[in-house]
Amino acid sequence: MIEPSTPPRRSRWPMWVALGVVGTVLSCAVPIVAIVSLRDRAPEAAAASASPVAVESPEPGDPEQVTQLWLRERIAEALTQQAGALLRGDERGFLAVAEPKSTAVSALRRQFRSLRALKVTTWRVRITDIPDRVGSRWQVAVTYEHCFVEPGCLTGPVSIETTWVDRAGVPRMVAVESSPKAQDGPRPWETSDLVVAVGKRAVVATTAVQKARLAEVLREAERAAEVADRYAVDGTPPRHYQIFYAGEAEWRRWYGGDRPEWTAGYAVPVGGGHFDVVLNGKDLHSSVLDDLLRHEMTHAASLPGGGYRTGENWWLVEGVADLAAAGGRPVSRYESLGDVRRLVSGGWHGPLSTAEPGERATDWQVSAAYGVGYLAVRHLVDRFGEQAMLDFFKAVVHERKSPEEASEGAFGEPWQSLQDDCVSYVRSAAS
Incomplete structure (x- = not known):
């Protein structure tokens, strides 16, 4: 344990990458007659409901699907109004969708205040599933496309589970929680x-x-x-x-x-x-x-x-980030050299593709793994310049080329010999 008065050793930092952005899954087993599409009223406005087929109010004896489709439209209308209230800064209007005294009230109040503090600029709503009946309530996932700070930016989606009750043809939200379908x-x-x-x-x-x-x-x-x-x-x-x-x-x-x-x-x-x-x-x-x-x-x-799923290129992704983290300090002041030395003394001879630490790795093993990435990237920069290294990074990480193919284009050398050179440098720098 590190005493509060003693600056701790620099932690090593993995990057956790969600492999899929939250999307919308069509889970309806029956044909979807009307998909609710919510689109901007103005460049930064939230939503306006549009449905290719108007759904009439359900009548006694109608199949439940009719009620589901009708309710989906009514929920979409309520969320359209709520979205506009959010962008106007109207907290009362934002909360109007909730059933009084339900848990949704406190959850929505918290969301409203946090979203406004984050400078929300776009809030679009998309419902693809039809509501599922759960006792006397209805549940449906809502996808929110949103932006912060920048009007008109590309939006990112998040899926949230909502629960509703039907009050004489007016849906009221009674609960809201993070969707179990959400990966992030x-x-x-x-x-x-x-x-x-x-x-x-x-x-x-x-x-x-x-x-x-x-x-x-x-x-x-x-x-x-x-x-x-x-x-x-x-x-x-x-x-x-x-x-x-x-x-x-x-x-x-x-x-x-x-x-x-x-x-x-x-x-x-x-x-x-x-x-x-x-x-x-x-x-x-x-x-x-x-x-x-x-x-x-x-x-x-x-x-x-x-x-990006790093895998065999973990050393490159983390090495570039650690190069930035080092802030231009000389290699001799890199704080993980001792841990890299311990790794090398234990017989590490590469290749770089084996550098990634496991979830149960000890602190020194994690530190050494990041050190391998940093030293290899630093060596590429010292030999070929930062731009060539970034060209290599772009080819491998963005264009999904193999290191062998990317090396010839960025450095003009075969990757195997260059990787051997990087491994030798890691070993010598830690000695």
Whole structure:
């Protein structure tokens, strides 16, 4: 355990990547007569309901599907009004969709205030499934396409389960929760009361308990953005970086929790080419905050919008992020050299594709793995220049070329001999 008065060693940081952006699944076993499509009223407005076939009110004796389709339209109309209220800043209008005294009221109030604090600019609603009857209630998943800060940006979707009651032909929401179909939920604004600080390039959100660190994290994030921007290999760095600073409870809840014990932060794709960066506030000393932000924000800048399954190229993805994290320090001051030395002394001879640590890896093994990635990438930069290295990264990570193919184009050398050279450099740098 590290004493509070002693700055801790720099944590090593894996990047957790969701493999699929939340989508909409057609689960209806019967033909869908009318699919509710919600589209903008204005460039930044929320939604207007449109249905290819009008669904008449159900009559006694009608099949339940008629009621389901009719109810879906009524829910869509209610959510259209709610979306407009959100963008107007009308909290009472946003809550009007909820059944009084139901759990939906407190959940929606929390969402409204957090979404407004995050500067929501677009809120579109899509319902594809028909509601399922559960006793006297109805359940249906709603997909929300949304943007923060930037009007007209590409939207990212999130799926939320909603529960409704029918009050004389008027649906009222009684419960709302993160959809079990979601691969990257719940989002922080779904479950937490957020306090937010907005800068020129970064938006930082946390809870009231962690509010004292908000200004510090924003200040460091603004600085880190200048570094991370350099690694946007597609030429389009994020217009703003979205950062969530998690306390212990939030760390276990946001985006499903369940990260390896050694995780200090991660970047997760949330659709529309956007990434959310999440920091683990537990034991996160100020002396390592800048490095961690540069690392994770570089993931957000450098990776394809849909994320990337690293696998054999883990060393490259994390090596580039750790190069940014190092902030231009010389190799001799890289803090994981001792752990790399321990790895090398234990007989590590490559290849680089084996560098990724397992979930049960010890702290020193994780540190050494990141060190391998950093040293290999640093060697490529020293030999060929940063631009050639980024060309190689783009070819492998964005264009999905093999390292063998990418190496010839970026460096003019066969990958096998160049990889052997990188492994030799890792071993010599750690000696």
